[in-house]
Amino acid sequence: MTRVALVGCGGLGVPAAWTLALGGQKQFRLIDADVVEESNLHRQVLYTTPDLGKPKAARLAEILRERWNADVEVVADRLTAQNADALLLGCDAALEGSDDALAKFTLNDWAVAHPRARTAVIAAAIGRRGQWFAVTPTSSCYRCLFEEPPPPESLATCSIAGVLGPVTGQVGGYAGRALLHALAGRPDAAIGALVRFSPRGLQRTAVAVAGDCRCTAR
Numbered sequence: 001m002t003r004v005a006l007v008g009c010g011g012l013g014v015p016a017a018w019t020l021a022l023g024g025q026k027q028f029r030l031i032d033a034d035v036v037e038e039s040n041l042h043r044q045v046l047y048t049t050p051d052l053g054k055p056k057a058a059r060l061a062e063i064l065r066e067r068w069n070a071d072v073e074v075v076a077d078r079l080t081a082q083n084a085d086a087l088l089l090g091c092d093a094a095l096e097g098s099d100d101a102l103a104k105f106t107l108n109d110w111a112v113a114h115p116r117a118r119t120a121v122i123a124a125a126i127g128r129r130g131q132w133f134a135v136t137p138t139s140s141c142y143r144c145l146f147e148e149p150p151p152p153e154s155l156a157t158c159s160i161a162g163v164l165g166p167v168t169g170q171v172g173g174y175a176g177r178a179l180l181h182a183l184a185g186r187p188d189a190a191i192g193a194l195v196r197f198s199p200r201g202l203q204r205t206a207v208a209v210a211g212d213c214r215c216t217a218r
């Protein structure tokens with residue numbers, strides 16, 4: 001059985017978890033340090049008003065157990081480069097959907113550092129746009145596309161710039177599906193490619209392995 005870590009149990013993590021559960025995924029580790037806020041409810045649609053103030057990871061774990069009889073572990077923390085190995089120990093795959101740009105690179109590096117074993121899907125959404133990328137043991141990686149994280153002052157977050165609720169539902173769902181496909185060894189548009197979602201539709205950009213990227217050492 002494959003244990004999937006979900007990094008972020010918010011706008012992207014909730015639809016991703018829902019998609020994974022519907023696709024038959026049974027073992028999860030939910031990693032999130034936030035609590036449910038009223039402004040979350042329009043896009044984090046498994047949470048309801050009585051959940052306000054509750055930790056997201058613990059509440060989502062209850063829902064996954066109740067509705068899908070899932071085996072769920074809860075980690076009330078934020079993923080960092082320093083704690084990644086400990087927080088993800090025992091997981092074979094992960095999906096990053098938090099609002100932390102650094103965590104996306106951390107998750108990529110975790111997947112790449114352990115050859116031929118790990119799969120990671122990295123997703124993001126803001127405003128009316130979103131994107132996702134799947135890293136498999138044989139694909140290019142997120143750093144083949146973005147060598148370094150952007151400087152913090154250049155980053156807009158959903159709490160500042162806002163995000164349209166249905167966009168996170170779409171992107172999180174697609175990201176969850178990409179992980180299901182990758183784990184099943186099936187083709188998916190996002191494996192080794194950046195797929196962008198915008199009001200104009202979907203756009204796929206294949207990413208070649210960069211010769212000087214750390215993933216070439218796999």
Ligand SMILES: [Zn+2]
Pocket residue numbers: 140141142143144145209210213214215216
């Ligand atoms: Zn790479």
